[in-house]
Amino acid sequence: MNEPFHFKASARLIDFMRQADEPGLINLAAGVPGLDSLPAAALSEAMGEAIAKEGARLFAYHHPDGDHGLRELLAARLEKRGVAVKGSELFTTTGCTQGLSVMLSVIVQPGDVVAIEAPAYYGMLEILSELGARVLPLPLGGDGGGVEMGIAEELLSRWKPRCLVICSSLSNPSGATVPEDGREQLVEICRGLGVRIIEDDIYAELVDGGAPKPMRAFDDGSTVSFVSSFSKSISPGLRVGYCVPGSLFDQATARKCQQDLHSAVPTEAALREFLAKDALDPHLEMLRVRNARRRAIGMKTITRCFPAGTRVAPPRGGYMLWAEFAAAHDLAQVRARARAQGVAFALGDVFYTNKPGTSYMRLNCAKATEEELVRGLEIIGSALAGAD
């Protein structure tokens, strides 16, 4: 039976971020799509329109909870996904990162137990490590459907953590999506045990066929706090995210204000104009087609070039593939070899708080060009063959 434990995050986010734009590197490690898939022209037009309308106001201090019009549009978008909230019940954040860090710092004291998916996003793990939390990793079910419900219920009931952090759609790195018919059940289990859920929704808009109903749709905000951003669906450089903290609204908005007073106004206004002219849905349609094509190329190349027995559960959208190897490989060595030939991938270990039993790697199919993606995977495949 798993027990909660203190841990030290094994990777530093800053090192990944600094590697992101290294010239000439075929970067299959980063968590972002390619520049050509960002709606740069539409965003600069939206920014121009916002500046023309509001002038100097855009460059002054602003309301700490974020641009009023944007908050209303975000609430309307959530309502379409079954979440009944008003704009006044959410606040904008500087990326999803700030939503996570605000909610965790409001909820978690040193030594508190926090349940997480295993594997989980390493940026979130670094925040937990800094907060001195003890983690309770919940294993995934292996069917692409997120945490294994029976084991999760048993562990949550036994340890009653302060909260559960879960990326409900296309989780990073596993690509797992909590099935629509399991969401309410998970919320009810947590509500019954008094466990707060922090639902990270950052990839939901990339799910093929449209964003699922979030877990927050099955709650009134007393159990689920919701964080998201437009970093994966529009542009990471905008740094616009938002948080629906529910009953923790007062503590969360005060903490956010302590951290940075408010988020950047010009980018919020640009996003508001972009959303107001309904530019997001056509953009998402384009992204879903592009991502599906990239994933198919990635899967095909992995089947051709990676060792027999390599498993990749096809995710329901997005651009990440999570590869599991039948044999234990020294992936640090494979990474060094691939790096020497100008290719980067993300080592699976950094997404775990304790060493996993098998070897994994996360591969981004959408940042490099299609030709680079194939070449990069071929190079990793031969580095894997050499490491056997």
Ligand SMILES: Cc1ncc(COP(=O)(O)O)c(C=O)c1O
């Ligand atoms: C699951 C998850 N949450 C949050 C973030 C951070 O998002 P942002 O860039 O909006 O701060 C990421 C970035 O990769 C992520 O994968």
